[in-house]
Amino acid sequence: xxxLVESGGGLVQAGGSLRLSCAASRRTFSPVVRGWFRQAPxxxxxxxxxxxxxGGTTYYADSVKGRFTISRDNxxxxxxxxxxxxxxxxxxxxxCAARFDNLGSYYRENMYPYWGQGTQVTVSS
Numbered sequence: 001x002x003x004l005v006e007s008g009g010g011l012v013q014a015g016g017s018l019r020l021s022c023a024a025s026r027r028t029f030s031p032v033v034r035g036w037f038r039q040a041p042x043x044x045x046x047x048x049x050x051x052x053x054x055g056g057t058t059y060y061a062d063s064v065k066g067r068f069t070i071s072r073d074n075x076x077x078x079x080x081x082x083x084x085x086x087x088x089x090x091x092x093x094x095x096c097a098a099r100f101d102n103l104g105s106y107y108r109e110n111m112y113p114y115w116g117q118g119t120q121v122t123v124s125s
Contacts, residue, residue, distance in 0.1 A: 009119030022096030050106035
């Protein structure tokens with residue numbers, strides 16, 4: 001079993017930055033692929049970014065490319081999402097997710113069995 005705990009959400013003005021963190025509790029046999037998803041009010045959850053175990057492969061949704069950066073520190077079992085140039089449409093609950101396989105399809109929500117509780121990000125205009 002893996003527990004994921006997000007932190008770093010909050011309220012920021014448009015154009016500002018936030019960094020989200022997601023710590024995984026399990027230190028032996030750490031999750032391989034880590035992802036960030038978000039869900040805005042009235043919308044379905046969507047992928048934001050994902051990263052492979054080594055960090056050598058990343059995936060970004062088109063809407064965040066060039067603004068968000070996903071990274072990981074395997075020694076700390078933690079993944080980060082640096083969010084720059086935030087827009088009001090980035091407002092959502094952000095969830096981190098994890099999986100033990102590396103079968104690609106990083107954007108597919110149903111391939112992640114482990115999820116955090118979510119952290120709210122609100123961007124004011």
